[in-house]
Amino acid sequence: GNSVTQMEGPVTLSEEAFLTINCTYTATGYPSLFWYVQYPGEGLQLLLKATKADDKGSNKGFEATYRKETTSFHLEKGSVQVSDSAVYFCALTFFYNQGGKLIFGQGTELSVKP
Amino acid sequence: NAGVTQTPKFHILKIGQSMTLQCTQDMNHNYMYWYRQDPGMGLKLIYYSVGAGITDKGEVPNGYNVSRSTTEDFPLRLELAAPSQTSVYFCASSLTEAFFGQGTRLTVV
Numbered sequence: 001g002n003s004v005t006q007m008e009g010p011v012t013l014s015e016e017a018f019l020t021i022n023c024t025y026t027a028t029g030y031p032s033l034f035w036y037v038q039y040p041g042e043g044l045q046l047l048l049k050a051t052k053a054d055d056k057g058s059n060k061g062f063e064a065t066y067r068k069e070t071t072s073f074h075l076e077k078g079s080v081q082v083s084d085s086a087v088y089f090c091a092l093t094f095f096y097n098q099g100g101k102l103i104f105g106q107g108t109e110l111s112v113k114p
Numbered sequence: 115n116a117g118v119t120q121t122p123k124f125h126i127l128k129i130g131q132s133m134t135l136q137c138t139q140d141m142n143h144n145y146m147y148w149y150r151q152d153p154g155m156g157l158k159l160i161y162y163s164v165g166a167g168i169t170d171k172g173e174v175p176n177g178y179n180v181s182r183s184t185t186e187d188f189p190l191r192l193e194l195a196a197p198s199q200t201s202v203y204f205c206a207s208s209l210t211e212a213f214f215g216q217g218t219r220l221t222v223v
Contacts, residue, residue, distance in 0.1 A: 004156075034211070043118075043204055043214035044157075089156060100145040100164075100208050101172065104156040 002027045006090050006105035013080055013112050021075040021108045023064075023090035031092040033057075033066050033073040034102070038087045047075075047088070080112045120205050120215035127195045127222045135190040135218050137205030145208045146188040147172075148180065150201040151217075157204065163188055179196050195222045 007022040025033065032051040036044040048057030053068035062077045073090060090105040121136045139146065144165045149157040149172075159172030178200060179191040179200060185202040188207075200222045206212045 036214075043216045044206075044212075045214070046211050049211060095208075095210060100212070101147065101159055101162055102157075102206075102212055103147075105160075106154055106156040 002031070002092065002094075002103050004090050004092055004103055004105035006088075006108050009087075009109040011108060011110050011112070012046070015082055015112055015114055016079045018114075019075070019077040019080045019084075019110070021088055021090075021110070023073045023075065023105060025071050025073065025090075025092050026093055027071070027094075028092060030068070031094050033064070034089060034091045035064055035073070035075050036095070036104075037064070038089065038090040038107070044089065079101070080110070082112045082114055085110055085112045117203055118207055118213050120203075120214040120218050122218060123216065124219045127192070127194060127220060129197065129222060131187070131195050132191070132193050133195070135203055135220070136203075136211070137188045137190065137203075137215060138186050139188075139207040139213070139214065140186065141207060141209070142185060143207035143209050143213075144185070145212075146182065147206045147208075147212070148178070148188070148190045149204045149206065150174065151204060152201050160190065160203075192220075197222050 034049045035047040037047045048059040050057040050066035056065045087107045091102045123194045147162045148160040161180040163169045203218045205215045
């Protein structure tokens with residue numbers, strides 16, 4: 001079946017450090033891939049997306065590249081801020097033949113210290 | 115533009131009681147979903163709908179029911195609440211990307 005695996009958290013970094021959160025997926029076919037962010041006490045917000053192989057999604061300094069050969073979609077940011085502290089979810093979906101359902105990884109909590 | 119609105123935000127339910135979690139969206143999206151979020155488990159799909167009058171089970175549907183009489187509304191019904199249903203519930207809607215509500219934190223005691 002289809003699934004998403006993320007690196008376990010929590011991840012604790014100092015401000016201005018480089019961030020990588022690993023995400024790999026198992027899927028039959030070619031899904032669209034997403035990173036969602038959840039700030040404390042809030043719902044999930046779309047951070048970035050990529051809909052086909054080699055696409056790079058980017059937003060707010062975060063980037064992720066859809067790598068079909070390694071079935072990965074790792075999230076990176078060059079210099080994190082305290083305000084980036086949140087839980088990050090990697091997800092996949094097949095919009096047109098599976099009702100648009102999102103399949104999520106387990107989430108990775110990021111804590112950024114001043 | 116309100117997006118996806120869930121009510122209530124918090125609720126405490128006694129074992130065996132029933133309740134309905136409300137979800138409404140104003141974006142005219144066909145797809146709507148209910149997820150539950152448990153610590154360290156990500157989000158699991160409970161039910162989803164591809165349009166008014168059409169619903170289908172997700173990964174963890176037992177103990178829940180849904181209906182979709184209009185495009186805007188997608189209520190989730192808990193019958194005979196159990197402690198295992200203590201969770202945070204998220205409703206979402208999508209056209210090509212999903213938008214989530216703020217969540218309902220439900221405790222069953």
